[in-house]
Amino acid sequence: MNLYQYLKEYSKEIYPMHMPGHKRNFSIVGETPLKEIDVTEVEGTDDLHDPEGIILKSMEKTAELYGSYFCRYVVNGSTCGILSAIYAFTERGDRVLVARNCHKSVYNAINICGLLPVYVTPEYDDEFSINGSISPALVEKALNEYPDIKLCVLTSPTYEGVVSNISAISKILHEKNIPLAVDEAHGAHLGFSEYFPKSAIKSGADCVIHSTHKTLPCLTQTAAVHICKSLWEGEKLQEACQKLTEALGIFETSSPSYVLMSSIDQCMNYLSENSVKAFESYKNMLADFSEKAKDLKYIKILCKGNDRKENHKSFYDFDSGKLVISLKNTNLNGAEFEKILREKYKIQTEMTSLNYCVAMTSFCDSEKGFEMLFNALSHIDQEYGAENIFINENTMGGKIIEPPVSIYEAQKCQKEYVSLEEAEGKICGEYVFAYPPGIPIFAPGELITKELTEEIKSLYKAKINLKSSGGNIPEKILVLK
Ligand SMILES: Cc1ncc(COP(=O)(O)O)c(C=O)c1O
Known part of the structure; x- marks a missing residue:
């Protein structure tokens, strides 16, 4: 059976409690005759990288729908939106404040852009063993400790649906003239009903990244980046839009798929008319x-x-x-x-x-x-069912952590493989993930603690899909020499 045949069988047999958000329910947003609309930039189809016509109009309507100032569709997922946003709003060597539970694309952006991260860790929910919100007070504390921070990047909602107080956090940041980028990859559906939390766009964030494919009826890989009129105004706002456009030109394919773009367009048209219902x-x-x-x-x-x-x-x-x-x-x-x-x-x-x-x-x-x-x-x-009540305690919540070595430097250093036990107290030389959710358990440049090595062991024991850059986890991990 080839991939195409397998996918056809899978979709006949299994109900998807996973993304993409269309759930194969094309009666809602209409059939998309994929192959017929797979074209390129020709007269009348506009150009995502230099939009002036039909694509520009669609993105402007989407900005209006969400209440943002500027919107750009993305066909390489939020991953590309996040890389572009961080590249656009920082300069090499800048210090950035980053929630430690961010997606790997944020860490990759920090590496590519040569940034110095300071991590804030979310509060922890012991009962469900998941990350909670990022506390505004912790953000304020980090800003006082590191007054040279140039950008803050947070994930809200998280993979598990936990939302942070973006209104309070953006207010704290804006008092110091620092923009806030929110990875709202899991929240493209926010803002359409009061049953769901308020969107970051309406809560004072300056740049918001959506994976439209995760929670809306759009095809996989579709995303959107929004710029909001919050901290930035006038020339600064224009400059932010220009910088984002240039960055997308670097990170995004030069052949954006019309099939993908039209699926965002169709979804937004549907929402403009039918969101209440x-x-x-x-x-x-x-x-x-x-x-x-x-x-x-x-x-x-x-x-x-x-x-x-x-x-x-x-x-x-x-x-x-x-x-x-x-x-x-x-x-x-x-x-x-x-x-x-x-x-x-x-x-x-x-x-x-x-x-x-x-x-x-x-x-x-x-x-x-x-x-x-x-x-x-x-x-x-x-x-x-069984009365097995146990609580996982996590002492990492609510901390400010400056890694001893930046990701960029750690990637360039000499490294060696050691066992997890030997690694404790050393500086990590690679990424270790459970994917999904794609949040690094270890990131290069971080101090390896016993708590983190224990987490790796328990995840492995429970057959959770673990991956490391070098591919030797859990037997060995790369550390700096
Ligand atoms: C929180 C978060 N941000 C960003 C991404 C990347 O999104 P995409 O798959 O659209 O590139 C993911 C992917 O799962 C995610 O969970």
């Missing part, structure tokens, strides 16, 4: 699922069923579209649960960690999809 029915499906989840005895779903947002002191807000399924009170780990769900119940989730799984939803999900998931959870709850 679409989000009302989405909200109802989520609320109904949450109500039913009250019957689960062992499996917990974050901020759903009997769990409340108020129980999670480390969250500023939470995106109800994410279903974070905690398996702590079952006899299953994340990988085992995912396998049962796929093989027995024909549902594939988006992300698996040690003791939870993330199912991604969108307004294109069907009532039947939610019902299938709930029925599966209900059976698994009865079959594998």
